[in-house]
Amino acid sequence: MSQAEVRKGRYKMGRLEKKNTLIAYSFLAPNFIGFAVFTLIPVICAVALSLFEWGGGDISRLKFVGLDNYATIFAAKKVAEKGIGYFFGRADLGIALKNTAFYTVVTVPLTIVCALALAMLLNKIRGAVFFRTVFFFPYVSSMVAICVCWSFMLMRNGPVNQFIMALGIDFNKGWTADSTMAIWSIILVSVWRNMGYYMVLYLAALQGIPRELTEAATVDGANKWQQFLHVTLPQLKPTTFFVSVMMVISCFKIYDVVAIMTEGGPGRATKMLVTYIYDEAFVKNRYGQASAISMVLLVIVLAITIIQFSSEKKFSND
Amino acid sequence: METSVHGREIRKDNPVLRRILRVIIWILLIALAVFTLIPFFWMISSSLKLDREVFAFPMRWIPETYHWENYSLIWERVPLLTYFKNTAFIAVMVTLLQTLTSSFAAYAFAKLNFRGRDVLFLCYIGTIAVPWQAYMLPQFIMMRSMGLYDTLWAMVVLQAFSAFGVFLMRQFYRSIPTELCEAARLDGLSEYGIWARIMLPLSKAAIATLVIFTFVNTWNDYMGPMIYLTRDMNKTIQVGLRRFIQQYSSDYHLIMAASLCSLVPVSVVFLCLQRYFIEGIATSGLKG
Amino acid sequence: MEGALDCETDNISRTMTEEEPFMKKMLSVLLAAMLMMSLLAVPALAEGQVLTVVTWDTTTTPYLIAQKEAFEASHPGVTIEYVDAGTGNEYEVKVNTLLSGGDTSDVIMLKENDQVVKWQSQGFAAPLTDYIADYDMSGFVGIEKNYAIDGVQYGIPFRSDFWVLFYNKDLFEAAGVDLPTNDMTWDQYAELAKKMTDKEKDIYGTHYHTWLSTVANWAVCDGKYTLADGTYDNLLYFYKLYQDLEDYGACMTYADLKASGLKYAAAFENGNVAMLPMGYWLVSTLINDIKAGNASLNWGIVAVPHADGVAAGSSFGNMTGAMINAKSEQKDLAWEYISWLGGPEGAKATASVGARPAWVSEEIADAMAAVDGFPADDNSKAALLPVSVAMEWPVGEKVPDIKTIVNEEHSLIMAREVTPEEGIEEMNERVAELLK
Structure with a gap:
């Protein structure tokens, strides 16, 4: 370490740093060029679009409206009149935000716990190949087929309810048609589908933990649980960071399951941010408003990411 | 080489408890696997049914007749x-x-x-x-x-x-x-x-x-x-x-x-x- | 972090040459892939005039196939090329995107009534003013006005589906109950549905698909009220009627249907549903399924029941049409096509497969009744010419928003999360807020 510091001091600034930056850019370039052209530029267009009124068509039909789109989606006039309760109780955006947040808060920890538990169980065990494949299966199969299956499973007298009834709980309602249960059916399907996916990530990460570390812990007399807490979990931090950022993002972007299973209903019980965006963009042709809603989503996700990001830095600086 | 030594060390400390634990884990895994696979079972059975049988009440896990021609x-x-x-x-x-x-x-x-x-x-x-x-x-x-x-x-x-x-x-x-x-x-x-x-x-x-x-x-x-x-x-x-x-x-x-x-x-x-x-x-x- | 800092101190004089074998392998794989890519050349265009028509379900919709054949036969040298733009709601998403990207396809088919308004406002629709001056539109009995904006015609309808009541003759005969007629009231219909219900034999008197239109749209049949008026008290009678039937067990419950995704055609073809109010499009499905041996039942149609004070034979419906893309480079040919499509010749092609053309006349009704597999009784034939057909939804700027609200509250009422009264009050309030 000291040697490095000395060298660092010697070449502190100047040509070498520039050359190093060039090297870094040469690593980035192949990906960044494609990324910039096909993703970043369109995304920047979308950011700008949130300040315009546009129904599609020629670019000449763009009409600059400033923050009007935001005022509309936040129901600014009504909120000023009736208070913030109106926003969360009646405005589409408020309800979509509430539903999406609830869904995210439940789904993310649930999926992470399930995925991590599965990965730990399947890390070194006979027959793991079979189980790993089984748990990854849901992620691999096509969304339509899966959702249709689950809608049927969750029917009033479907197998899930029959199972619940057999446990002695009196529950006799179709999940997707019930205001409180509908969102839980979305959560159930999401966890079921994604736990295998994140399990794979954790499995891959577990391979990266130096065996010396666990061995040292065993020698120190740590039991399995302590080993898990003090060695495995900290070592998995970069992966957990990735998993939680990706999950928060994908939860905030939940669309397919809702579109196929509940269509946002009953009423607005499962209306999510992206179902709302889809509706505004493609059903009502208000691309400006759709972009504005996306910006709300972007801000939330970025805020969460930056918090997670800085805590990651703190961790690696230790 | 190192690992096998290390593995034996752990197994030594409480063989009965470990075996029980292992059985529990297996039961848990199998139960989870069944839960994961049930929808696929229904998918397979539906793929062998006639169109109008797929959603018929009451549901059937096994098709009346197998329609392999669907494939x-x-x-x-x-x-x-x-x-x-x-x-x-x-x-x-x-x-x-x-x-x-x-x-x-x-x-x-x-x-x-x-x-x-x-x-x-x-x-x-x-x-x-x-x-x-x-x-x-x-x-x-x-x-x-x-x-x-x-x-x-x-x-x-x-x-x-x-x-x-x-x-x-x-x-x-x-x-x-x-x-x-x-x-x-x-x-x-x-x-x-x-x-x-x-x-x-x-x-x-x-x-x-x-x-x-x-x-x-x-x-x-x-x-x-x-x-x-x-x-x-x-x-x-x-x-x-x-x-x-x-x-x-x-x-x-x-x-x-x-x-x-x-x-x-x-x-x-x-x-x-x-x-x-x-x-x-x-x-x-x-x-x- | 520290590691990243240290990397800065690297000696950069070394080059990539060291890693040649790996990079070479990667590069050669990439190059091979690029070569494969270049083999995917664009296919040569067919000779003669090609008219591209954007539509949906192109390979499986019988009337599209029939129309193409008939048009090409009567217009030698012209080929119709369908552009398949998805199915269901995705059709609009895809067409919107295509047109915004400057697509030059010649004809765009209109799936929903309000699409012409949306696409006209975006500048995608070519005005038909010059063409329609000497075009006979009498056969459309006025529905073509839904495609006119500020007096300018933008589209021509070629299909018009109105709602009828389907019934299973076998079940009525087995139960010894008189068949439904063309002039039932809704109360008589409900009574009949209960009469036909047989819980022991698992027979339902009627069947309601999960759409808003199957339960509540009947209120617009009087031709005066529309679902965009902002008051929904007129729907109360129909929700109560439905819930009464559901409570009685005369139909499957909404919650079950929603969860199971049971299709109405399958429900009817299963043979345990006595009646089914549904759009005319089901006729061709039934004819085809029975022909193909996927179903076997004797069925008939009658006019949908009517409310007190509304003439028997009043119904509501939807139309399907076509417009010319403003960016089309062969607008005259496109007009030749859509005018043919909507007119009597196109109507015959449409009717020949059991679909219901927009052009109505005795002659067309005869052609529809003559389709192989259409029920032979007089009542079914009489039901082909409704007294009046109101539009399922009117066209207007706020209509898409109103649709969303009404459908949301509808699902709550149907799932019994709120009473019909509460749901309707919520509709009234939310739509009023929107219209303010």
């Missing part, structure tokens, strides 16, 4: 083979490009220091956060002006440079001890050399993960191909699947059959690559 029907009703070829082409190309470019870029994000790194990285993550529905139209207009509309190439370039791969690889590289890079540098390797000789071999599990994810996501993508591919010769499997769903009638038995067929290639990819999760690689280089 030949799907290949006749739509050009499924063409769809398979197209999807395979897109998925392979995307996976190739994605893995190569993002593992390259991720090295810069994880192990190099340069001006604007964090901002750029947040840009990458930011684009993941914007739903595709919001920027689809600007993207389409641009792609069309490049003459990429209704070509398989469109789907390749759209998905090959996503931020996801960079993010994933960066996280894996970060968990590789920096000391390894340093040692290599002292040995006289360039950054490119470090990437190719140390990072790549060490991140086999990560690359396998990325390959699986990219392949699966591309394989199952629906909205992209739906918008960008129009001619029948260009369509993909997921778009083809929806051809069994129509305005006033949908053939769920055929959808189930076709979905099960489309499961095969992705499962093969998964099975081929999953051995990388077992092969321990972590102890290989730390001593340096």
Whole structure:
């Protein structure tokens, strides 16, 4: 370490740093060029679009409206009149935000716990190949087929309810048609589908933990649980960071399951941010408003990411 | 050699308890596996039924008569083979490009220091956060002006440079001890050399993960191909699947059959690559 | 972090040459892939004039196939090329995107009534003023006005589906109950549905698909009220009627249907549903399924029941049409096509497969009744010419928003999360807020 510091001091600034930056850019370039052209530029267009009124068509039909789109989606006039309760109780955006947040808060920890538990169980065990494949299966199969299956499973007298009834709980309602249960059916399907996916990530990460570390812990007399807490979990931090950022993002972007299973209903019980965006963009042709809603989503996700990001830095600086 | 000693040590401390624990774990795993597989069982049974039997009350787990012809029907009703070829082409190309470019870029994000790194990285993550529905139209207009509309190439370039791969690889590289890079540098390797000789071999599990994810996501993508591919010769499997769903009638038995067929290639990819999760690689280089 | 700093100190004089074998392999794979790419050349265009028509479900919709054949036969040298733009709601998403990207397809088919308004406002629709001056539109009995904006015609309808009541003759005969007639009131219909219900034999008197239109749209049949008026008290009677039938067990419950996704055609073809109010499009499905041996039942149609004070034979419906893309380079040919499509010749082609053309006349009704597989009784034939057909939804700027609200509250009422009264009050309030 000291040697490095000395060298660092010697070449502190100047040509070498520039050359190093060039090297870094040469690593980035192949990906960044494609990324910039096909993703970043369109995304920047979308950011700008949130300040315009546009129904599609020629670019000449763009009409600059400033923050009007935001005022509309936040129901600014009504909120000023009736208070913030109106926003969360009646405005589409408020309800979509509430539903999406609830869904995210439940789904993310649930999926992470399930995925991590599965990965730990399947890390070194006979027959793991079979189980790993089984748990990854849901992620691999096509969304339509899966959702249709689950809608049927969750029917009033479907197998899930029959199972619940057999446990002695009196529950006799179709999940997707019930205001409180509908969102839980979305959560159930999401966890079921994604736990295998994140399990794979954790499995891959577990391979990266130096065996010396666990061995040292065993020698120190740590039991399995302590080993898990003090060695495995900290070592998995970069992966957990990735998993939680990706999950928060994908939860905030939940669309397919809702579109196929509940269509946002009953009423607005499962209306999510992206179902709302889809509706505004493609059903009502208000691309400006759709972009504005996306910006709300972007801000939330970025805020969460930056918090997670800085805590990651703190961790690696230790 | 070390591991076997270490394993025996643990097993010594309480054999009965360990065995009981193991049985419990197995029961748990089997129960979970059954829970995971039930919908697939229903899928298989539906794929062998007549259309109107699929949703009939009360539900039947075993079809009255087996309609194996559903599996030949799907290949006749739509050009499924063409769809398979197209999807395979897109998925392979995307996976190739994605893995190569993002593992390259991720090295810069994880192990190099340069001006604007964090901002750029947040840009990458930011684009993941914007739903595709919001920027689809600007993207389409641009792609069309490049003459990429209704070509398989469109789907390749759209998905090959996503931020996801960079993010994933960066996280894996970060968990590789920096000391390894340093040692290599002292040995006289360039950054490119470090990437190719140390990072790549060490991140086999990560690359396998990325390959699986990219392949699966591309394989199952629906909205992209739906918008960008129009001619029948260009369509993909997921778009083809929806051809069994129509305005006033949908053939769920055929959808189930076709979905099960489309499961095969992705499962093969998964099975081929999953051995990388077992092969321990972590102890290989730390001593340096 | 520290590691990243250290990397800065690297000696950069070394180059990529060291890693040649690996990079070479990667590069050669990439090059091979690029070569494969270049093999995917664009296919040569067919000779003669090609008219591209954007539509949905192109390979499986019988009337599209029939129309193409008939048009090409009567217009030698012209080829119709369908552009398949998805199915269901995705059709609009895809067409919107295509047109915004500057697509030059010649004809765009209109799936929903309000699409012409949306696409006209975006500048995608070519005005038909010059063409329609000497075009006979009498056969459309006024529905073509839904495609006119500020007096300018933008589209021509070629299909018009109105709602009828389907019934299963076998079940009525087995139960010894008189068949439904063309002039039932809703109360008589409900009574009949209960009469036909047989819980022991698992027979339902009637069947309601999960759409808003199956339960509540009947209120617009009087031709005066529309669902965009902002008051929904007129729907109360129909919700109560439905809930009464559901409570009695005369139909499957909404919650079950929603969860199971049971299709109405399958429900009817299963043979345990006596009646089914549904759009005319089901006729061709039934004819085809029975021909193909996928179903076997004797069925008939009658006019939908009517409310008190509304003439028997009043119904509501939807139309399907075509417009010319403003960017089309062969507008005259496109007009030749859509005018043919909507007119009597196109109507015959449409009717020949059991679909209901927009052009109505005795002659067309005869053609529809003559389709092989159409029920032979007089009542079914009489039901082909409704007294009046109101539009399911009117066309207007706020209509898409109103649709969303009404459908949301509808799903709550149907799932019994709120009473019909509460749901209707909520509709009234939310739509009023929107219209303010």
